[in-house]
Amino acid sequence: MFATLNLSESEDTNLTSADTQMLLERHRPIKIGIISVLGAMITLGNIAVIMVISSSVSGWSRNSRYFLLSLTGADSAFGLIITPLNLCVSLAKDYSEGPDSLCHIVAFFNATIYSTCMYTLATISLERYIAVFYPLKYSSLMTRRRTLFLIAFAWCFPPFLLVPISFPNGIIEVHFSTASLVCNPSYSTNVVYTLTLTCLIFFPCSIIMTCANLRLWFAAKRQRVKMRAQHLGRHNRPDVASRVLVPVMTVYYTCWTPCMAAIIYNAISGNRVPEWMEFLVVWLPTSNGFLNCIFYFWINRSFRRKFCLLFQRLCLTLCPDLATALGCTASSQPVVWDNNNTFQERCSSVSSTCTLITLASDTPF
Template identity: 70%
Template sequence: MMSDINVSIASPDVDLNVTDLQRTLEAHRPIKIGIISVLGVMITLGNIAVVMVIASAVSGWSRNSRYFLLSLTGADSAFGLLIMPLNLCVSFMKEYNKGPDPFCHVVAFFNATIYSTCMYTLATISLERYIAVFYPLKYSTVLTRRRALLLISFAWIFPPLLLVPISFPAGIIEVYFSRASLVCNPMYSSNVTYSLTLTCFIFFPCSAIMTFCNLRLWIAAKRQRLKLRRHSWGGGYRPKVALRVLVPVMTVYYTCWTPCMVIMLYNAISGSGVPEWIEFIAVWLPTSNGFLNCIFYFWINRSFRRKFHLVLQRLCLGLCPGSDSDSGCFNSVESSVIPGWNGNNSLHERFSSVSSTFALLMLMPHQTNMREPEPA
């Protein structure tokens, strides 16, 4: 009898807490939708600019490098063009019930597939860079065009095969729409074995490959920088560039992806959730990696920036058809965006790619049989 009284007294409090939580979530939803929308626009515009440039040849970038970078751009673009619209659509249209929803299962499948493809693509880029730097003479035989395309195909085909059970409403794992993160999420605690399998086949191997390759490249760049400093040579620019690129790339990768994986494991093992904004930030952080990749893999690269400026020139000339190369907007773009540049610098740019692949490749004469310059 006493227990019945306690339950009856406690029930109104529980209902009140649930109601307050629902009101809080609804109040925060416009803010979250605004953040997601702004992030989606930034990712889309950044990757459109990237595609405009690397669709044609960029000095200092090999054909294989362009293939891998185009693959990365495609995966990053999917964040803004596919993942965000689908989840916002569910947020606007879905009734918040706990029953199986076929559409939400499909959205969760696309979410997980694009996230996984992006991680695999980042790992293949690191692997390609590692081969180019440490095996430059064997690069063309070790990583042929066919093998490069096979690696890219694997990054796009294997994740859907691994994640296809998520797309079935009566499958091996449940899916729910999270009002905290505005995302269709698998309920990892509903199948702990499958959830742990996903992390073992996706996050951990990709992270291990990226860490190993970039750590080796960072050590090589640091040794070369010390060597140049010890001999008082003036060519220490490229090792500094490589160090500036490698460290942010790995820092951003782990910052964006680790919280999401930690929450996934926590939910799978404990069956509990996390506070609202922690879940929102952790779930959407990996999509911000799609914009930051534009900065670290492209915009820091001088060859890319100059090619982008040339694209802007052509667009400007298209808007000013009556102008010529000596006047009008052509002059304004050339003088304001790329001062001091002329076509004769293209050969120099071929050896100054900020991509650590080529920056480090030029710094390893003992592997390319190049003789070291004499100290001044």
Template identity: 70%
Template sequence: MLPAPNLSAHGLSNLSGADLQRAQELAHRSVKVGIISVLGVMITLGNVAVLLVISSSVAGWSRNSRYFLLSLTAADSAFGLLVMPLNLWVSLLKDYTEGPDALCHVVAFCNATVYSTCMYTLATISLERYVAVFYPLQYSLLLTRRRTLLLIAFAWCFPPVVLSPISFPRGIIEVHFSTASLVCNPSYSTNAGYSLGLTCVIFFPCSLVMTYANLRIWCAARRQRLKMRKYCFARRSRHNVAARVLVPVMAAYYACWTPCMAAMIYNALSASSVPEWLEFAAVWLPTANGFLNCIFYFWMNRSFRRKFRLVLQRLALAACPELAGAVECCRAPAAPAAPAVPDNNNSSVYERSASVSSTCTLLSTA
């Protein structure tokens, strides 16, 4: 990296136009690196906390729900653990005058794959919630463990196959290092057809699935609340959980992903790039969705918060063993547990009820 020139008033007067532009680029790059680093730390810490909780069972969450949420957490964690470090590394090592290279192609492939996997994972979660709400009795038949794992495998394996041409340095897709967004991006202007095709294959199908599923669930929740009001249960009914969860989820999704897709389509059709800071915001906004997912899908869930406090207590006791004795002394004697009665016919019923409990809470039933 070249040292930053003197930016004092006397120094600016002695700089030529090219040197002044170079100094401004270096100053802007420092600010952008700081924003990306802070966002990466927030995403990593948030998803690590989520992994600590959902790696074990959570009350009211079915096995399939945990699988889908673990997949989402892994995809969001890839933003902070893979995408951001790779792009920061390239932006710090690569000079602006250098052209595309094999490393830039690999980084661009990783970026596109993680972005696409996150969108497909969000779509599969919406599909699972839709089945749990509208087909609760057939849930265990429609979404078996095998089908759940196949959906998750599709969300992780299909994007790398579709995006594989980006990884070849001398292939059909040109890749360049963007000084505005500090990422290695495919050249959408020279590959307009491929760029538009990727948008139609990835963004629009996932958006349609999410919008349709969440809109149907929201309408069902609204009808349920109207029925409860009709039968004089309004005072005892819960808050409008559907509007409090589904609306922020969809608003955050479109607010984070639409600018990126719009900028990509604009570059492909007009063969020109958007302004510098607008491109930076559009490219990095989808990573912010990885942090917002932690809030909307997990922290707004009471069972998750309760389990998170329990995990923190266990970690504190493991770190300070001398506190274990004091905690045991303060605990009240536990009531004798009821004898377990084996029932081989209740496994599928419990699976359905757990799935409905983790998703049908949006219906605000008593």
């Protein structure tokens, strides 16, 4: 996604290029502000998630917490690594400068964290699928060793695939993009390698997530129809499966598909998309690090209750007067959980799976 100026162009074309560069320079503060706000949102959201899942949450097994911690780590890297690295490069890099070693390193970290996030989402969908469709075999299928192996694979396999990007004068070129303010590989310089990456990262993860969540969605629909036929459910019961599974997949494809399409387009045609479209498709996957906090954690009722409890304790510790004014009170009584709800929560790993089992519950998710 890098465009070099043709020195043999006419004077009018050179004037147009100069105007374009001035426009890019004018847009740079706006883009830096957007990136900074996005990084802050991702960091704060995942700090809250880490606070909760580092302690015990009702209904979340040990394996589930491992997978969710892995997802939180990948999402946190968006705010703690991706955003600061690219902001530093965008502030220090001049438009006239070409590729360098720093750009290769930054591009390697960008691609690695993006890929790790996709692999982690795929492993969560796989674990969720096994938890619902093979509950009696779950302990034997998802042992602690296999869980850690899947997590290690999600973190170690992407660097192995993407390590050629980190070498200057390697198999693919890397340039600083004036539109997206990141160091992007020039995918057209090695079409075979680019298509290989998409076939080994994006498409397998998308297939696993789509198949697993579709099976879960159809199972929830069949269960809902069956319960209606037996008059076990209320007619006004919300369609919780669609309320959770559909947004999860919609957000995934909305965040990742445009970026992958732009990569394939650049690799095949050698052209890049317009300025703001490039900025959007490059940074849109990063926003998935914040949206995951909502769809994989905040929708879960156990997570919300535990967060409120920790927030009250924190307020009472740091600002007791303010906490009292806000109505926060210390309570030594343990949280009482409904037995039916506890069983339903334990049957799954994350909120979107819990809803498949809680269709008979009187209290919506």
